[in-house]
Amino acid sequence: MKDKIVITRKIPQPALELLQARAEVYMWDSEEEQIPQDVLLGEVQDAAAIFTNVSDSINRAVFDASPFLRVVATMAVGYDNIDVAEATRLGIPVGHTPGVLTETTADLTFSLLMATARRIPEADRFVREGRWKSWSPMLLTGQDVWGATIGIIGMGRIGEAVARRAKGFDMSILYHNRSRKPEAEAKLGSRYCELEELLLESDYVILMAPATKDTRRLMGEREFSLMKRSAIFINTSRGTNVDEEALYKALKEKRIWAAGLDVFQTEPISTGHPLLELDNVVVAPHIGSASIATRTKMAMMTAENILRGLSGDRLLHTVNSEIYGR
Numbered sequence: 001m002k003d004k005i006v007i008t009r010k011i012p013q014p015a016l017e018l019l020q021a022r023a024e025v026y027m028w029d030s031e032e033e034q035i036p037q038d039v040l041l042g043e044v045q046d047a048a049a050i051f052t053n054v055s056d057s058i059n060r061a062v063f064d065a066s067p068f069l070r071v072v073a074t075m076a077v078g079y080d081n082i083d084v085a086e087a088t089r090l091g092i093p094v095g096h097t098p099g100v101l102t103e104t105t106a107d108l109t110f111s112l113l114m115a116t117a118r119r120i121p122e123a124d125r126f127v128r129e130g131r132w133k134s135w136s137p138m139l140l141t142g143q144d145v146w147g148a149t150i151g152i153i154g155m156g157r158i159g160e161a162v163a164r165r166a167k168g169f170d171m172s173i174l175y176h177n178r179s180r181k182p183e184a185e186a187k188l189g190s191r192y193c194e195l196e197e198l199l200l201e202s203d204y205v206i207l208m209a210p211a212t213k214d215t216r217r218l219m220g221e222r223e224f225s226l227m228k229r230s231a232i233f234i235n236t237s238r239g240t241n242v243d244e245e246a247l248y249k250a251l252k253e254k255r256i257w258a259a260g261l262d263v264f265q266t267e268p269i270s271t272g273h274p275l276l277e278l279d280n281v282v283v284a285p286h287i288g289s290a291s292i293a294t295r296t297k298m299a300m301m302t303a304e305n306i307l308r309g310l311s312g313d314r315l316l317h318t319v320n321s322e323i324y325g326r
Contacts, residue, residue, distance in 0.1 A: 003048035003310050008035045008056045011075070015299035019051070022307055041065045051075070052287070055153040055267065058082040063090060072310025074288075075302040077101060077237060080211040080317050088320040092304065095305030095315040097298045099157060101289035107160030108288045109236045112260035113150075113204055116232050116282045118142040119258075143203065143230060143257065145169050151202030152201035153195065153218070154237065156179050162206055163188045174198045195221035213237035219243065232258045236288045239264040248274045251281060262287075262288050313325045 004316060005019055005276055007027040019025050026043050034055050044050060044066040046244040054076045059064045063069065063086050073095035074088060087094050115121060119142045126132055128138065150166045152159045155177040163184065165172050172189040175181070176198045184190055199205060205227060210217045219233070220243040225232070233256055244265050258280040264273075267286055274289055275281050289295060305315045 004046055005049040005051060005170040005306060005310075006040070006043045006047045007051040008040065009053050011051070011302075012296045012299045013154040014296060015303040016099050018303045019301065021304065023049070023310065030099040037061075040199060041313070044069065048278075049310055050071070051302055052082070054078060054081055056081055057084075063087065063092075066071050069305055071095065071315070073302045073309065073315070074303035075295075075298050078211060080238065080240075082319075084320050088323055091323050093309050093323055094319040095302065095309065096317055096319055097301045098317055100297045100301055101294050102157045102161050104291045104294040105158050105236060105288040106165060106186055108160070108284070108290070109162050109206060109208075109234060111282065112163045112234050112236065112262060112282060113206070113232065115213055116143055116258045117145050117204075117259035122279055122281050123133050143232060145171070145204075147171065148203040149173070149174065149201055150204045150206060151193075152190075152206045152208055153188075153198065154207065155178075155184060156208065156210075158236075159206075160184050162208065163190055163244060170249065171204075174202055189194035195223070196226060197227055201226075202231060203228065204232050207256050209237050209240055209241055211240050215241045217241070217243045219247070221246040221249070227256050229256050232256070232260065234260045239267065244273075244275065248278070251275075258282070260284075260306070262286055 001161060002024045008023060010029050010031045021171045032216055044062060046068060047066055047067050051073045052074045058072060058081060060083055066073040069092055074082060075097060077096055077098045079094060079096050082094055084094055094277050119140050123140050147170050149172040151174040152162055155175040166173050167188055173188055174193050175190050176193060176195045180192050207219060209218060217239050224246055247259060251259055262284045263286055301316060308315050
């Protein structure tokens, strides 16, 4: 009898076919709607593997409902939606997809930076709504990117990739991280500094930190108050890393100039959320890694993690590698 794999969202066909060749597959066949929790709990009762993503809560209830579960793999780098401690207690490996989405997410981060700095979405609306009457010296003027100072909070793979792009724009690069990165400093000309100094000096503050208990609401009222009034805040990490009420107040009161956001505390963000009322906010629906090539690679890597787990082999990338005992 074939193992059963539960896939919680429609995935690229090559990854689906790879799994279907080796196992019985249930897939929630929607690109837009999240699998209902009752459906998930019903389907995992006889499942050996779960192919998940950032919008699913793979909590203790899911593990309790899955007596035959041998592997969980998420099509993402982050795994804060999974109860890793419970998986580890049960001896279940949890896979993720680091590395493959680095450059694509850095592209989106820098795209948000430029779109926010030069007010591109606002300018697009201005033209489409017929408000453009003539050229004007100060019409929709924004902030310069070339030669500005960028401050990166979280100098992991993606943070370094953003820094490489910033170097191409002759930007001064500051970074704050849990530990110094001497190689990145030498290669990119970046300078390590404490968070307060970074916030005070940066024209662009880029949040790239993972979602942990230490980074929850890392950016709050005090942090935004330290930033320049002309500064721009970009978040492509996790929405829980930001106090959204404090961010709204800082933007509304013009204590910072603008923000570009790809992630939010609650996703999808409500259309009535105060942040969406502001012209100095550029938003995207958590599409950091959303290129066709990268999402396909992520799906294939997740599928490979699943198949390795079902075979009893070590996953390509394991969050809780301690279960292997070495």
